[in-house]
Amino acid sequence: MSGDEVLPEWALAEVDPxxxxxxxxxxxxxxPLHFDPAVAPRLGVAERPVNQGxxxxxxxxxxxxxxxxxxxxxRLTVQLRGSVVAGQSVRAxxxxxxxxxxGATETVRCEVALGVDGGRVVLSGEAEVEIPVxxxx
Numbered sequence: 416m417s418g419d420e421v422l423p424e425w426a427l428a429e430v431d432p433x434x435x436x437x438x439x440x441x442x443x444x445x446x447p448l449h450f451d452p453a454v455a456p457r458l459g460v461a462e463r464p465v466n467q468g469x470x471x472x473x474x475x476x477x478x479x480x481x482x483x484x485x486x487x488x489x490r491l492t493v494q495l496r497g498s499v500v501a502g503q504s505v506r507a508x509x510x511x512x513x514x515x516x517x518g519a520t521e522t523v524r525c526e527v528a529l530g531v532d533g534g535r536v537v538l539s540g541e542a543e544v545e546i547p548v549x550x551x552x
Contacts, residue, residue: 420511422525425478430466432501438467455500466499471538475527478507479544483523486544491527493540503531509542520545 436450447454448465455461472493479488499505509527516522522545529538 422478422482422509422511422527425474425481425507427474427505430499430501430503430505432464435464435466435470435501438470442467442469452501461498461500463500463502466501468495471499471505471529474505474507474529475509475538475540475542478509478527479525479542482509483544483546486523486546488542489522489545490543491540492542493527493538495537496539497531497535497537499529499531499537505537506530512541516548519548521548522546 432450432452438444439446439449444467448458448460449467450464452464455463455465472491475491475493476488479486479491507527507529509525511523511525513524514521515524522543525542525544527538527540527542528536530536
């Protein structure tokens with residue numbers, strides 16, 4: 416595999432506002448920006464409730480877990496570039512930028528991104544996944 420290997424995309428057809436409410440409870444996040452439909456427009460932030468940052472990052476983790484089901488995420492760093500709002504569809508994408516083998520494991524370095532409707536990138540970053548090397552017979 417080359418250093419420019421493209422990871423299979425991971426997609427979510429629609430960010431569910433009801434699940435955003437549940438996540439706000441689980442995270443003990445009382446910010447109504449995430450669950451009250453009137454707050455984000457009133458503040459001029461977005462037209463609908465804004466998805467939580469940890470949930471957006473988890474979508475990048477879903478991408479990496481799908482690409483490397485036996486892998487262990489060692490590092491994920493992201494830069495926030497925008498918001499995901501209720502009802503949007505999202506796509507996580509990535510590409511391999513490097514590989515390094517150390518004994519029975521290989522570390523795969525990737526650039527990752529999360530985009531919303533229209534292709535606007537809302538998260539971008541880098542990840543390292545450690546995968547076991549399978550010995551060939």
